[in-house]
Amino acid sequence: MAKPSNPQGTRDFGPAVMRKRDFILDTVRTVFKKYGFEPLETPALETLETLEGKYGEEGNKLLYKIRSNKEIVNELPEEKADGIKALLPERWIPGNSKLGLRYDLTIPFARFVVQHRNDITFPFRRYQIQQVWRGDRPAKGRFREFTQCDADCIGSNSLLHEADLIQIYNEVFTNLGLPNAILKINHRKFLEALVDELSLDFPVGKFTTTLDKLDKIGEAGVMKELVGYGVDETKCKQLFAIIGNAELTEQNLATFAQAFNNNVIAQKAIDDLSAVLAFLKGYDLDIRVELDLSLARGLDYYTGCIFEAVVPDSGIGSVSGGGRYDDLTGVFGLKDVSGVGISFGIDRIYEILEAQNLWSDNLHNNENTLLCHFDMASQQYAMGVARTFRENGLPCIVYPDNKRINKQFDFANKIGVKNAIVIGEDEMKTGKLTLKNLEKGEQFSLDITEIMKYINA
Amino acid sequence: MAKPSNPQGTRDFGPAVMRKRDFILDTVRTVFKKYGFEPLETPALETLETLEGKYGEEGNKLLYKIRSNKEIVNELPEEKADGIKALLPERWIPGNSKLGLRYDLTIPFARFVVQHRNDITFPFRRYQIQQVWRGDRPAKGRFREFTQCDADCIGSNSLLHEADLIQIYNEVFTNLGLPNAILKINHRKFLEALVDELSLDFPVGKFTTTLDKLDKIGEAGVMKELVGYGVDETKCKQLFAIIGNAELTEQNLATFAQAFNNNVIAQKAIDDLSAVLAFLKGYDLDIRVELDLSLARGLDYYTGCIFEAVVPDSGIGSVSGGGRYDDLTGVFGLKDVSGVGISFGIDRIYEILEAQNLWSDNLHNNENTLLCHFDMASQQYAMGVARTFRENGLPCIVYPDNKRINKQFDFANKIGVKNAIVIGEDEMKTGKLTLKNLEKGEQFSLDITEIMKYINA
Secondary structure, eight states: OOOOOOOTTOOOBOHHHHHHHHHHHHHHHHHHHHTTOEEOBOOSEEEHHHHTTSSHHHHHHHOEEEEEHHHHHHHSOHHHHHHHHHHSOTTBOOOBOOEEEOOOSHHHHHHHHHHTTTTOOSSEEEEEEEEEEOOOOOBTTBOSEEEEEEEEEESOOOTHHHHHHHHHHHHHHHHHTOTTOEEEEEEHHHHHHHHHHTTOOSOHHHHHHHHTTHHHHHHHHHHHHHHHTTOOHHHHHHHHHHOOEEEOOHHHHHHHHHHTTTOHHHHHHHHHHHHHHHHHTTOOOSSEEEEETTOOOSOTTEEEEEEEEEOTTSSOOEEEEEEEESBGGGGGTOOOBOEEEEEEEHHHHHHHHHHTTOOOGGGTSEEEEEEEESSHHHHHHHHHHHHHHHHTTOOEEEOOSOOOHHHHHHHHHHHTEEEEEEEOHHHHHHSOEEEEETTTTEEEEEOHHHHHHHHHO | OOOOOOOTTOOOBOHHHHHHHHHHHHHHHHHHHHTTOEEOBOOSEEEHHHHTTSSHHHHHHHOEEEEEHHHHHHHSOHHHHHHHHHHSOTTBOOOBOOEEEOOOSHHHHHHHHHHTTTTOOSSEEEEEEEEEEOOOOOBTTBOSEEEEEEEEEESOOOTHHHHHHHHHHHHHHHHHTOTTOEEEEEEHHHHHHHHHHTTOOSOHHHHHHHHTTHHHHHHHHHHHHHHHTTOOHHHHHHHHHHOOEEEOOHHHHHHHHHHTTTOHHHHHHHHHHHHHHHHHTTOOOSSEEEEETTOOOSOTTEEEEEEEEEOTTSSOOEEEEEEEESBGGGGGTOOOBOEEEEEEEHHHHHHHHHHTTOOOGGGTSEEEEEEEESSHHHHHHHHHHHHHHHHTTOOEEEOOSOOOHHHHHHHHHHHTEEEEEEEOHHHHHHSOEEEEETTTTEEEEEOHHHHHHHHHO
């Protein structure tokens, strides 16, 4: 029999990986909660009506469609079924696909908001941490099943939310041990102002798509593409004179206003960002927050602030993105509801922490203590010790089988526990148990209270 | 435009439901961890090779099969595609189904163990809390997407695991606020002994399937069915004389041994359960643990202890089940690996707690505090108060818009927060903020440290 395996582009997460993934998710979740975001979960299954046509042509191709055998069998018209079976190999079962797998968390959120709009109190802050599926070609760092981690506030255009999200970015990256992360901010109105100020007569979307390639193709490449669209070189040079980046401060905003020649559209961006800065007054940022006028994030649906977070020198692109949108729910018939949201790329963050080994020490260890013994009597005594451990919130395992003590230590080392307790006749008589710190090779004779204190230290 | 909706048999979990679901999952997870079970997650997508043929004929029908459009388009032979398109309505896209959705957590766990057997240290304790999908007809309490919550230990036949699992049952139900739950235990050898002792000449599986219906069709119904199989009435009466239930104690085990006429097969069950009781010595059980000789759980793959938990008077069948198996991984070619595991039915537990309103008070409330204000200056001051709150781990929201104070209180009431803080000119001057307990209708003037103390109390 061939060894079974998980499908291409998917992953099993064993205990050692789960500890680290949970650390990332718990860190993000804890910060989201402190900022009043509340949990939401939507089903993995959505109707194709909800999903189709929402992710562009490429997205539509990557959508996973679903049928149960039962549905297929029940719904196939008999006369057609015969014709089809003649055409198809046995294993090809045709079906009308009514359901699909969640492709992102944004569209299901929009669907939820529209469907439940009469029960929701706006502004509504929700976070959502769930899997999504895309039938993409698997590659390094690209999976068919992965986790998204979103926070959005919908139903208010207050810039307080942008300030809250910046604080969230700061706390998430600091708590993850990535204080060198950079949060890049731009504003849709700056992009529109560039088009206006340079009198480009093509859509903002086309302009931002080109600008978005700056990282990859450089100024020369962007200029070449713009010139190809009929923009003259002088204007391109004007453009590059404006679109630098600088720390987001009142002073730098004023400088940009000048560079924009006090363009009225740019002024709207500057007013918004000033308001955000006012809300942040007194808050100490650990990460760098940078105004980057070349930041476009491709998506045409952002209408205000745009966010992107990167970890320098990680060799990985953005680890988070987001922004303000004014028509997320429009696709489902609910117009003019403003919102703002961000999304963390958990898998990319994991890769950075793993590559640079930035995990805190306790994430490398199995947090259990192993209780070792010599015979049935000492094993039963160990069950009592285990109870005391667990009543005090300490996880532990009594070695289940009657094997030689070295076998038990082998097991302890293999599963990565730091401490083992040895219980034999002497220990049962005196109540002083032998504690072995397997990491340091130390050994102590202590009573159970002292042992728990040692382990908790 | 029609209002969008989630698919039949699936659910959206908004914040109020999520708080309660998370309470259940956190309770179970915390206990699993204390007993040394470590987290595992497997993908929602499994190959059909892994899934098919594992869940019986009915299960195969309920399996969800998956294709991405891209795969379908790429793999459809062109000449056939044209023929098929002529036969099918546009939306019917045929495809060869290579992937399916996770149907339970047991088969993926078995697949994981076999696939990674060289990297796993046995005995391996894992817990797994994930969604599963079944294309069943939706009904009250029956969903197409629901959560399973399993703990298994594989690679050891030590009865210490059975004792650990009983302790886990006890702590989970006590911590959930369901101390009246009953854990029913039986042993496969008792069932085999009944067949042996009564000299029934049909398979144990057939016998247990009939016995399993006792709850539904009563003694008379079971007797009728057995008589139909050719068992004489005297033997049936003998059977019902034996299969009562009683608290699991040494003394009651001895009584059962007598009832079984010291049958050697039954003796194996009694030895096992005595060993389990020895491991439990000194452990105080809050729930009732009951030996129930009619418990069969239909599944033929249990080989030792069998578990089932029920909450009396809930109108809901079992809320958990499990047992020891000796050949879980045999379907994937790894023979003779003994294990034991249990699974909690989260959705059923939720329904019982909800119907009887057994939730602790804090699960009804939004845990945030709302910070209210009168103008831009007091809103910015509130941002500072919020920072202090969050630095101290307290979640809060600064009301984002500039609306009248009554509107802000309305919002607080609607989202269910207990406390609101009002910040105006006086408050900013004195540092004494107005705290409104919206639940009790009380109001205090306190500094921020006193407020945090009040909220934490």
